[in-house]
Amino acid sequence: MKNLENNNYFSLNSYDPHTHGGQYLENISSASWVSEALFTALDLDLFETLETYGIDGASADRLSQKLGTEAAALSSYLALLESLGLLFCFEKSYSNASLTKRYLLSSSPDYLGDALRLRQTQALQWHHLKSSLMPNKSISQSEQSDPVANSEMTALKNKAVNQLTHMKALECVGFFTDLTGKILIIGPGSETMARSFVEAFPDISVTLLADESVFSPSLMSINDFPQIHLTTKTDLKTAAGNSDNDYSLIILTGLFVNHNPQLLDDQLSVYLPMLKPDGILMIHDAFDEHATLMARLSGINRMINFGGQVCSGLAIINRLKEAELMVSPLIPLETDTAVIFAGKSPVFIARLSLTPLQRLKHPILNIGFDDVIEIATDSVVVTEFAKNKCTFGCSSANLKHCQANEIPFDETARLLASYSRAFLIKGTPGTGEFQRKILEAERLAFTGGFHKAFAFWAGPCHICATCDLDKACLNTKNRRPSMEGSGIDVFETVRNNGETLKTLATKDEFIKYYGLLLLE
Numbered sequence: 001m002k003n004l005e006n007n008n009y010f011s012l013n014s015y016d017p018h019t020h021g022g023q024y025l026e027n028i029s030s031a032s033w034v035s036e037a038l039f040t041a042l043d044l045d046l047f048e049t050l051e052t053y054g055i056d057g058a059s060a061d062r063l064s065q066k067l068g069t070e071a072a073a074l075s076s077y078l079a080l081l082e083s084l085g086l087l088f089c090f091e092k093s094y095s096n097a098s099l100t101k102r103y104l105l106s107s108s109p110d111y112l113g114d115a116l117r118l119r120q121t122q123a124l125q126w127h128h129l130k131s132s133l134m135p136n137k138s139i140s141q142s143e144q145s146d147p148v149a150n151s152e153m154t155a156l157k158n159k160a161v162n163q164l165t166h167m168k169a170l171e172c173v174g175f176f177t178d179l180t181g182k183i184l185i186i187g188p189g190s191e192t193m194a195r196s197f198v199e200a201f202p203d204i205s206v207t208l209l210a211d212e213s214v215f216s217p218s219l220m221s222i223n224d225f226p227q228i229h230l231t232t233k234t235d236l237k238t239a240a241g242n243s244d245n246d247y248s249l250i251i252l253t254g255l256f257v258n259h260n261p262q263l264l265d266d267q268l269s270v271y272l273p274m275l276k277p278d279g280i281l282m283i284h285d286a287f288d289e290h291a292t293l294m295a296r297l298s299g300i301n302r303m304i305n306f307g308g309q310v311c312s313g314l315a316i317i318n319r320l321k322e323a324e325l326m327v328s329p330l331i332p333l334e335t336d337t338a339v340i341f342a343g344k345s346p347v348f349i350a351r352l353s354l355t356p357l358q359r360l361k362h363p364i365l366n367i368g369f370d371d372v373i374e375i376a377t378d379s380v381v382v383t384e385f386a387k388n389k390c391t392f393g394c395s396s397a398n399l400k401h402c403q404a405n406e407i408p409f410d411e412t413a414r415l416l417a418s419y420s421r422a423f424l425i426k427g428t429p430g431t432g433e434f435q436r437k438i439l440e441a442e443r444l445a446f447t448g449g450f451h452k453a454f455a456f457w458a459g460p461c462h463i464c465a466t467c468d469l470d471k472a473c474l475n476t477k478n479r480r481p482s483m484e485g486s487g488i489d490v491f492e493t494v495r496n497n498g499e500t501l502k503t504l505a506t507k508d509e510f511i512k513y514y515g516l517l518l519l520e
Contacts, residue, residue: 014293017510018500029496032123037080037121042113044069047104050087050096057088057095111163114399118160122152125304132304161215165189169196171333172251172284175341179352181248183276184236186267187284188215188254194228207231209246215257237270246276253284257308264316268323280351281342287313287315289362291336298336314366316340328354330362357421357519360448364423364441364517371426377419379496380488380516382412387487394460406485413487418520419452424497425515432462438515439463439478445519456483456516458490483516491513 015024035202041047044067050058058066060075076092081087086104088097096105104110152409169192179201180429186209193215194206208217208229215227222228250271255263275281286295288310295310302308313330320327320342328341328349341352359372387409407415425441427434438457445453463478473479483490494501494514501512 016500018502020514027383031034033118034122037077037084038116039123040077042083042104042116042120047086047096047100048106050094050470051101052104053095055095057090057093059093061095071289091278098191110166112167113163114156115161118156120205121156122301123307126301129300129304145430158215158218160190161254162221165192166196167335168284168333168337169193171335172282172339173197173200175282175339175352175354176201176249176333178251178351181205182207182246182267182454183249183251184247184271185251186210186251186271186368187252188213190219190251190253191221191228193251193253193284194222195225197217197228198225202227204248205229207236209233209236209239213258214254222398228520233270236274247274247279248276249280249282250275251282251284255283255285257302257306264319268320272323272325273390275344277344278347279343280348281320281338283316283342286310287316287330287338287340288335289313289330290332290338291366294336313338313340313362328352329359331358332361345381357423360445360450360519361423363444363448364425367437367440367444369425369427369437369441373424373426373497373499375424375497377416377422377518378418379493380422381492381494382409382416382487382497383489384409384487386489390482390485405436407481409487411486412481415454416518419518421519423517423519424499425517426499427513427515429511429513430462431459431513434513434515435461435463435480438480441515441519442480443518445517452518452520454518455480456486456488456518458482458484458513458515460485483514488516 006318015021043191046063046067047069049066050063054064058490060078061071063078064074078087078089082089083095086100087094102108102110104116105111106113153248165188169189171251173196179197182201182205183194183197184207185197192206194208197204198206204224204227206228206260207377208222208228208230210216210232217230222230252271283307286298287294288299289312299308299310302310317327318329319338320340325342325344326346326348330338330340331354332338361372361374390406423441425438427437435457438455442453442455457480459482461479461482464475483493491501491503491515499514502512
């Protein structure tokens, strides 16, 4: 299988100024080719058919006969699917890749076929993006007048959202080591979320809210789980004062699929009184601060197809604080969504299985950095070359504001060896502003329980507004070593961790700064 990690075509990252801008635009303009290649494979039932040939797979000619396609055309198409990592080819025989077996075969518990077919139907609505930006637009371009078609689309949407939720629900369950009592789950995919929680904690009781929306949970989908039952918003409000309505956990998922600026306030006013004093509120959704490009694509997709949006996690956190709740930082999942936890009492956070780095990443990102990347310290490259390049290749080498923030090469290596994890922190000039932000990141880590937090920044020290280069440093409290001045090869360290960095040919080229925050 070909390695696609460094292929900007599929990375869904925003433009990196250290890569070829023209090629980036070409990649964007032809991105629909990739999705059409996937959709066509689903339409042909290609992956399911290929699986019937077993571990030996099938040649293009043999598969072409089975699918009724033209052999030469199919051969080119199969080569494309191999390049996408969906097929494996050995001695001209094709078989499904492990990715395909897990997510694209209907027999797999992680099957995403219906979710991808929904994306296929939604892609058609993206042709109406321009009109969606105009005044007096219709709320949803995707409504159909045919009742049968509407019913089929509703069923597809429900299947799709539950398949997508399955990926995320398993992670959401992982935040809890022990869970008892009653749970209330509201929003798209709630039945899948409920099943995942019941399978992990069989003694809990789960209430799902049935409403009039497209994504309302289905009784049929939860018939095998006596711990899960449906109720209506009216019945829930009626029973709000009842002790039976005290919930240990309330989950709001996919809150902003439908656009309503007052939705969070409405939800809080109705459901917070039902939360136990030591209970936990969990909000799960796509947020602008996590997987930002994908989140913003999702926001436009919601606008076109559902009249929805993607919100800022920080705005949600601030609103929860206004409601006098204790709130966690934004906690990203491995996928394109994240969670925010809140409670009436600060003790709720101790009940969650959160790593210290999960709690720290987004508060540091909110200082104003472009990215905060968790790395292993053995990915940091320490070389004599980097130290010598600073000594002999920089006009600041013998000046106090440079000498004051470097440590010996050997000491750098020993220091790194005493840590296991770190954040690689990405930002932009000016130098002094970046360095002050690095200090704030170190302070947040220290006050967050990392007593050994230690930061390296970029470049000669610019932390003070004025500096007398002929006198001793008067601000040793805020002085930190630079990565390069201490023997760290910034270029190789950055590349080891999936980032791009190149030397600049002219002064007007885009500059990236990187800092390193050691954590233990």
